[in-house]
Amino acid sequence: MEKVIRTEKLTFTYSAEEARSFALRKVSLDIEKGTFVAVLGHNGSGKSTFAKHLNGILLPSEGKVYSFGFDTSDPENLINIRRNVGMVFQNPDNQLVATVVEEDVAFAPENMGVPSDEIRSRVDDVLKTVGMEKFKKHAPHMLSGGQKQRIAIAGILAMEPNVLVMDEPTAMLDPVGRKEVMATIHRLNKEKGITVILITHHMDEAAQADRIVVINAGQVTHDGTPREVFAHRKELLDIGLAVPQTVEILDELGLKDVALSVDECCDILEKYLKG
Amino acid sequence: MLKDITLGQFFPGNTFMHKLDPRVKLVVCFVFIIVLFITENLAAYALAALFIILGVKVSKTSPKMLLKSLKPIMFLVLFTSILNIFYIEGEVLVRFWILKVTKEGLMTAFYMTSRIIMLVCATSLLMYTTSPISLTDALEHLLAPLNKVKFPVHEFSMMMTIAMRFIPTLIEETDKIMAAQKARGADFESGNIFARAKALIPILVPLFVSSFRRADELATAMECRLYQGGEGRTRLNVLKLTKYDYVFMVFSAISFVLMILLNVVGI
Known part of the structure; x- marks a missing residue:
């Protein structure tokens, strides 16, 4: 499989003097094309710092990050990297630039120098993709949090990136908004084949991913499918992460199985109870 | 309470005035104000008032809204006209105690008042019919020549x-x-x-x-999102002059020339 992102012993410290306080320490990861990767970690674990390295917002203190084979530490590559690796942040309010939805979505292609007709068709396309085509003439501040976040995603999609990095995109949203945004992200991954890297601390969001990477104190502690990672419930608890309730109940009962959905959990419980 | 503030004073619509290119509206408004200040003639001012009334009618702006926009400047208008009435020397019409009202004073007060009122009406009309985003767009285009003197337009x-x-x-x-x-x-x-x-x-x-x-x-x-400043940027909505704009420009130009002529001839 083609590797879209590759980090080699990525190390990062926020201040040069305190070289000992690593935000990231020797993180080596490969991310394959088309996968849905969840990066888990509690507050201050370094997961957001990791995300910001993927499109050159932050540059490694030591080690290398390659996005699509381009070294992020070379300023010449930045434009190429950023148009391929789109990034969505936590607070939708602080990502929207214009006073009209369609103008905001057009911001990135405008910056890229795309001709006006093509910007128009791209804007209409991506607004349809995130299900916000009815709102294109609205003012962003009149929309709900989930809607704003979908506009922010549309604004990134308008660059036609291959990788979408999301830094806790649902942290500031209500449950309805969270559902809308998660559904949108999954659809993008399944239908458009966009590689998704989701930074989160919501276990149920991570459970739906293809792969989970757990970061604690700047280091990767677990890496694997949700089933593999959630099997280590005790270790995850130690670093401040609670596994989904479906996993927890089976573990408490002393079962070896890992259930990722409520249905699956029910089936296993049924079998267990019937002996 | 604070939430109800509208951005600018734009009222969306689909009238002739709304369809005009913001650059044209901005320039016409600007020239109109200049013409107002260089003329001092009853007929010219009547024409200017007609010009504004026509604008209000065409843009379907409610006259009430326009009056509302005049409210905050009423004090300024009153203050300047009172000063003008009493302090300008000339042919005395009425005199009591140390105050005197002169003909010249009355006339200046009248011109001053109508000037300010029409100025506010014209700019309000511009604001009501132009969205803030197209206004800034227009400003960027109109100020583009300043780029040459390193002004970051x-x-x-x-x-x-x-x-x-x-x-x-x-x-x-x-x-x-x-x-x-x-x-x-x-x-x-x-x-x-x-x-x-x-x-x-x-x-x-x-x-x-x-x-x-x-x-x-x-x-x-x-x-x-790849922002690197203005160089090499394209736009989603490109400003383009349409036949409406030409009609409006010609009409405004004729009105303004007429105002100046009336002032020169001095009817």
């Missing part, structure tokens, strides 16, 4: 756009902070003016801090 209009984008967000935030401070017993409503001003400090400080954080995040988000 694009940055300027980008700043305007962002400011307009964040006004409602910051208002919402102010509301929240005020509510939070009130919940902790802050008192914004009593005391003299100094006490009240002082009570605002606990609102302003968090507001400033969060604005800086927002600015930082916005800058990062803009970088992620």
Whole structure:
């Protein structure tokens, strides 16, 4: 499989003097094309710092990050990297630039120098993709949090990136908004084949991913499918992460199985109870 | 309460005035104001008033809204006309105690008043029929020649756009902070003016801090969306002059020339 992102012993410290306080320490990861990767970690674990390295917002203190084979530490590559690796942040309010939805979505292609007709068709396309085509003439501040976040995603999609990095995109949203945004992200991954890297601390969001990477104190502690990672419930608890309730109940009962959905959990419980 | 503020004073619509290119409207409005200031003639002012009334009719703006926009300047108008009436020397019409009203004074007061009123009406009309975003767009285009003298035109209009984008967000935030401070017993409503001003400090400080954080995040988000300044940027909506614009320009030009002619001839 083609590797879209590759980090080699990525190390990062926020201040040069305190070289000992690593935000990231020797993180080596490969991310394959088309996968849905969840990066888990509690507050201050370094997961957001990791995300910001993927499109050159932050540059490694030591080690290398390659996005699509381009070294992020070379300023010449930045434009190429950023148009391929789109990034969505936590607070939708602080990502929207214009006073009209369609103008905001057009911001990135405008910056890229795309001709006006093509910007128009791209804007209409991506607004349809995130299900916000009815709102294109609205003012962003009149929309709900989930809607704003979908506009922010549309604004990134308008660059036609291959990788979408999301830094806790649902942290500031209500449950309805969270559902809308998660559904949108999954659809993008399944239908458009966009590689998704989701930074989160919501276990149920991570459970739906293809792969989970757990970061604690700047280091990767677990890496694997949700089933593999959630099997280590005790270790995850130690670093401040609670596994989904479906996993927890089976573990408490002393079962070896890992259930990722409520249905699956029910089936296993049924079998267990019937002996 | 704070939430109800509208951005600018734009009323969306689909009239002739709304369809006009913002650059044309801006220039015409500007020239109109200049013409108002260089003329001082009854017939010319009647024509100018007609020009505005026509604009109001065509744009389907409610005259009530226009009157409302005049309210804040009423004091200024009254003040200047009173000064003008009593202080200008000339042919005395009425005299009592140390005050005298002159014919010249009355005339100047009249011109001054109509000038200010028409000026406000014209700019209000522009604001009512043009969205803030197309206004900044127009400004960026019109000021483009200043790029040659190293004036950062694009940055300027980008700043305007962002400011307009964040006004409602910051208002919402102010509301929240005020509510939070009130919940902790802050008192914004009593005391003299100094006490009240002082009570605002606990609102302003968090507001400033969060604005800086927002600015930082916005800058990062803009970088992620490949923003590199104005060079090589294209636009979603390109401004283009249509036949409406030419009709409007010719019509305005004729009106303005007529106003100046009337002033020169002095009818």
